Amino acid sequence: MNKKPLPTIGVDKYTFFNVVSDTAEGTEYGDAYNLKGTVEIAPTDAGGSEIFDADNGAYETASYIEKIGHDITNADIPPEVDAIWRGLERKNGVVEVGNDTKTVYFGVAWRILKSDGSYRYVRYYKGSYSFASNVGGKTKPSSGSIDRQTAKATYTAVQRDFDNNYYAYFDESDLPSGVTREAFEEQWFKDMNYYPETV
Numbered sequence: 001m002n003k004k005p006l007p008t009i010g011v012d013k014y015t016f017f018n019v020v021s022d023t024a025e026g027t028e029y030g031d032a033y034n035l036k037g038t039v040e041i042a043p044t045d046a047g048g049s050e051i052f053d054a055d056n057g058a059y060e061t062a063s064y065i066e067k068i069g070h071d072i073t074n075a076d077i078p079p080e081v082d083a084i085w086r087g088l089e090r091k092n093g094v095v096e097v098g099n100d101t102k103t104v105y106f107g108v109a110w111r112i113l114k115s116d117g118s119y120r121y122v123r124y125y126k127g128s129y130s131f132a133s134n135v136g137g138k139t140k141p142s143s144g145s146i147d148r149q150t151a152k153a154t155y156t157a158v159q160r161d162f163d164n165n166y167y168a169y170f171d172e173s174d175l176p177s178g179v180t181r182e183a184f185e186e187q188w189f190k191d192m193n194y195y196p197e198t199v
Helices: 077-087 181-188
Strands: 008-023 026-035 038-043 046-054 057-066 067-074 106-114 119-130 151-157 165-171
Touching: 008 119, 038 119, 057 119, 077 181, 106 151, 119 181
Parallel strands: none
Antiparallel strands: 008 026, 008 106, 038 067, 046 057, 067 151, 106 119, 119 151, 119 165
């Protein structure tokens, strides 16, 4: 039976995991880190089709996707998270940025609220972050409302070596029999290799 498509109305529980190892045998992740304050997550995916002409016409098409990942707008990117994403060591809480840059890979998961109160769950298996230094600001106005400033970062996904997958998503309405939202979420936001099974 076809389900009625529903609009999405919110996003939260942005959670990332350090990729410890990724081989043909499997992918291992570190502990989950929940980043609070998510304002927006916007996919950066782009794609299209290429046409191969033959016999004086369009003979075959090939579809592709590129720039897989997402932009995240957050209330803030705290120094601790900044250091983790850049692979930096903090010194007594201070983040020092030099020219010794490195690429650190993370898996990430979040949930999207739908208009009926159910959720869509998303996870990207492997990617890295890029973002401008979070040290700018705008003056507080002397009168009127305050302009609340946010921080942004871009997550660029790559294929896992284990299975060549980029990302996956799942609607709560498709939960197997006997699996509750609470039980599902406990695993989804703890284990990047988890798949729900009928109880």
